[in-house]
Amino acid sequence: MAAVDGGEVDHLAGERATAHFDVDAMKVAWAGSRHAVEVNDRMARLVASDPVFRKDTRTMLSRKELFKDTLKKAAHAWKRIVELRLTEEEANLLRLYVDQPGYVDLHWGMFVPAIKGQGTEEQQKKWVPMAYKFQIIGCYAQTELGHGSNVQGLETTATFDPNTDEFVVHSPTLTSSKWWPGGLGKASTHAVVYARLITQGKDYGIHGFIVQLRSLDDHSPLPGITLGDIGGKFGSGAYNSMDNGVLRFDHVRIPRDQMLMRLSQVTREGKYVHSDVPKQLLYGTMVYVRQTIVADASKALSRAVCIAVRYSAIRKQFGSQAGGPETQVLNYKTQQSRLFPLLASAYAYRFVGEWLKWLYTDVMQKLEAKDYSTLPEAHACTAGLKSVTTSATADAIEECRKLCGGHGYLNSSGLPELFAVYVPACTYEGDNVVLLLQVARFLMKTVSQLASGKQPVGTTAYMGNIQYLMQCKSAVNTAGDWLNPAAIKEVFEARALRMAVNCAQNISKAPSQEEGFSELSPDLLESAVAHVQLIIVTKFFEKLQQDIIGHGVKEQLQNLCNIYALFLLHKHLGDFLSTGCITPKQGALANEQLGRLYAQVRPNAVALVDAFDYTDHYLSSVLGRYDGDVYPALYAEAWKDPLNETVIPDGYQEHLRPLLKQQLKFSRL
Ligand SMILES: CCCCCCCCCCCCCCCCCCCCCC(=O)SCCNC(=O)CCNC(=O)[C@H](O)C(C)(C)COP(=O)(O)OP(=O)(O)OC[C@H]1O[C@@H](n2cnc3c(N)ncnc32)[C@H](O)[C@@H]1OP(=O)(O)O
Ligand SMILES: Cc1cc2nc3c(=O)[nH]c(=O)nc-3n(C[C@H](O)[C@H](O)[C@H](O)COP(=O)(O)OP(=O)(O)OC[C@H]3O[C@@H](n4cnc5c(N)ncnc54)[C@H](O)[C@@H]3O)c2cc1C
Numbered sequence: 001m002a003a004v005d006g007g008e009v010d011h012l013a014g015e016r017a018t019a020h021f022d023v024d025a026m027k028v029a030w031a032g033s034r035h036a037v038e039v040n041d042r043m044a045r046l047v048a049s050d051p052v053f054r055k056d057t058r059t060m061l062s063r064k065e066l067f068k069d070t071l072k073k074a075a076h077a078w079k080r081i082v083e084l085r086l087t088e089e090e091a092n093l094l095r096l097y098v099d100q101p102g103y104v105d106l107h108w109g110m111f112v113p114a115i116k117g118q119g120t121e122e123q124q125k126k127w128v129p130m131a132y133k134f135q136i137i138g139c140y141a142q143t144e145l146g147h148g149s150n151v152q153g154l155e156t157t158a159t160f161d162p163n164t165d166e167f168v169v170h171s172p173t174l175t176s177s178k179w180w181p182g183g184l185g186k187a188s189t190h191a192v193v194y195a196r197l198i199t200q201g202k203d204y205g206i207h208g209f210i211v212q213l214r215s216l217d218d219h220s221p222l223p224g225i226t227l228g229d230i231g232g233k234f235g236s237g238a239y240n241s242m243d244n245g246v247l248r249f250d251h252v253r254i255p256r257d258q259m260l261m262r263l264s265q266v267t268r269e270g271k272y273v274h275s276d277v278p279k280q281l282l283y284g285t286m287v288y289v290r291q292t293i294v295a296d297a298s299k300a301l302s303r304a305v306c307i308a309v310r311y312s313a314i315r316k317q318f319g320s321q322a323g324g325p326e327t328q329v330l331n332y333k334t335q336q337s338r339l340f341p342l343l344a345s346a347y348a349y350r351f352v353g354e355w356l357k358w359l360y361t362d363v364m365q366k367l368e369a370k371d372y373s374t375l376p377e378a379h380a381c382t383a384g385l386k387s388v389t390t391s392a393t394a395d396a397i398e399e400c401r402k403l404c405g406g407h408g409y410l411n412s413s414g415l416p417e418l419f420a421v422y423v424p425a426c427t428y429e430g431d432n433v434v435l436l437l438q439v440a441r442f443l444m445k446t447v448s449q450l451a452s453g454k455q456p457v458g459t460t461a462y463m464g465n466i467q468y469l470m471q472c473k474s475a476v477n478t479a480g481d482w483l484n485p486a487a488i489k490e491v492f493e494a495r496a497l498r499m500a501v502n503c504a505q506n507i508s509k510a511p512s513q514e515e516g517f518s519e520l521s522p523d524l525l526e527s528a529v530a531h532v533q534l535i536i537v538t539k540f541f542e543k544l545q546q547d548i549i550g551h552g553v554k555e556q557l558q559n560l561c562n563i564y565a566l567f568l569l570h571k572h573l574g575d576f577l578s579t580g581c582i583t584p585k586q587g588a589l590a591n592e593q594l595g596r597l598y599a600q601v602r603p604n605a606v607a608l609v610d611a612f613d614y615t616d617h618y619l620s621s622v623l624g625r626y627d628g629d630v631y632p633a634l635y636a637e638a639w640k641d642p643l644n645e646t647v648i649p650d651g652y653q654e655h656l657r658p659l660l661k662q663q664l665k666f667s668r669l
Helices: 013-017 023-031 034-048 063-083 088-098 103-118 121-132 279-314 333-368 375-403 405-409 415-426 432-450 458-469 479-483 485-508 513-519 521-545 553-571 573-578 584-610 630-639 652-661
Strands: 138-141 157-161 166-170 190-199 202-212 225-229 245-249 252-255 264-266 272-274 316-319 326-328
Touching (some): 023 553, 034 088, 063 088, 088 103, 103 121, 103 190, 103 202, 166 190, 166 202, 279 326, 279 405, 279 584, 333 521, 333 553, 333 584, 375 405, 405 415, 432 458, 432 513, 432 521, 513 521, 573 584
Parallel strands (some): 138 190
Antiparallel strands (some): 166 252
């Protein structure tokens, strides 16, 4: 079934007819199962057909109107979820297709997971049902005006008072004001607040506390609490639907049992007791969300690519000398070499996101059984993949805007808003550089353990092959040799390992480990990126080993996988050459092969984006319409702008007319 909600004529029918594969089967490969295709399709259509979820005028709304519209949509979504008795999977998809950031994201995405992950069973029994019924609305209040990345540097205090069996939550300085939490500004009634726990005169560092912020009767802030929105953000529409907030506490008292006590407890007497679980589990909610952000990266990227591919097939510029028809811009090799790697990346991120979800579930099961051994790997993978996929996706959305020429700059193309809503993903849930440095630390630790004979496992298992990978030379002789997965994997592994080992050796020459790490941090970032790119390439190859059904589907995915890997090789040629993994000639052969692969993708490009199965409502782009009827839609859209409500603009009488009617006063004019 095609995701049409556009017009009658299919201007892209010719493009669709040239596809060499079964699009419906590709939809299954993309979504993960036939069931997933069906649920996605049903939820997307449910949203698209409901007038409350319209978003075509969103960028023209004022901040207040936009926020109210978000409240309306969230309440309506909840009503539909309850009425239709949607499952959690369906409800989550409904939220996704409503496509408007709002307090519910933080309520479900962070507040509830924080209580589930850090609360005792008793605390979960008390708070989770209320949150599930929306009797309370929660947010995740960690970041402060003065500190975000450095969680251990937060300043808010929660001091235990044994006389009343309460914690006193306080913001001692301006910089300790909570700043940024989504949903905090106007909607939330409660928050999980991260604060320094002080008891019996000692500071035990950061812990989570459930704090009520607003009255459940009239929504006014409770005594001692100052609350507000932190102000307008980048772009029109976009993330301005979210009430990111500021919060200050003036000696606010909460019962002792509102400290989240799964990891550590404070007794009635005020004694601090730490359980035998690693203290990093305090960061568990962030790990969970980073994993969902990787899955979301493929959504955002595929959306931008879908728009750019369809429009590039419609848009024509220049023609034959003989005055023949103009050329579709998609036929230009430059357009292909900019666009097809992004198409391939969308598929790559989709599959690595699927794998990461599996890894996360596996780690959670192990944690339940008190096996904490895979926690560092889970942290490194979520942090690294979050960083690499969001940075590349943000860049890619902007590239798609440029690929759409001037029209890409119009709000009606959908790309400006998509970009504005997406870019903060490079910052929230951990700044991408800070997170890559975490990966680098993990890599340096792994390298240092190699000497002691400890065999690395999981995504660093390749490092165990150090003898071979440090000296191997690629055997690629022809462009076609680059189609061999083993040839690609070998050079990606050798590059990642050699970069990590180089860093480790250079760090060891520094006066101290810390100084060396700091001095080498730009190189460490690149080393971390190389490791993460290897993971993505490897997971794509592993996906191809699975049972993939449908005419031509596997072949298309193989092409995309090769494009993804060879594009990275081309982009980071300096790494591969300087580490001696390949020769300049082999680099040139990879580029030659890339060109051939682009030619194979060309007739399939439109069908490959159709396989994302997006409705026109979700894409919200006149350029990315399923039917390709771009020009009438662009033309009609312009007339909807509030500026066109009147022929003569507001301000004509005051500012334009006097100017035009002025008497010339300058003699020389
Ligand atoms: C319609 C209704 C529908 C309803 C239906 C239902 C709908 C359902 C809806 C669902 C919607 C979902 C959508 C969500 C949307 C989200 C939106 C975005 C929101 C954004 C939120 C945020 O933006 S929220 C704040 C995030 N703010 C950070 O992200 C701070 C980063 N900053 C750090 O994270 C730490 O500050 C940093 C740097 C590690 C240093 O940590 P540190 O100071 O402790 O120091 P060290 O670096 O020394 O680490 C010491 C040792 O801990 C190890 N380690 C560190 N972290 C670890 C970890 N996580 N796990 C394990 N181990 C870890 C490390 O590897 C070391 O290990 P070792 O000692 O062995 O080497
Ligand atoms: C849209 C949005 C929504 C958010 N939602 C929430 C929320 O719901 N709840 C919440 O608690 N927080 C939220 N945040 C806050 C967010 O998590 C932080 O902004 C983020 O973690 C980055 O921290 P920071 O702002 O302190 O950046 P900083 O750390 O101040 O970064 C500034 C610069 O310094 C660099 N830098 C910092 N440390 C290092 C280092 N060690 N080495 C090298 N370079 C470094 C960074 O790379 C960056 O270039 C949100 C933020 C945004 C933008």
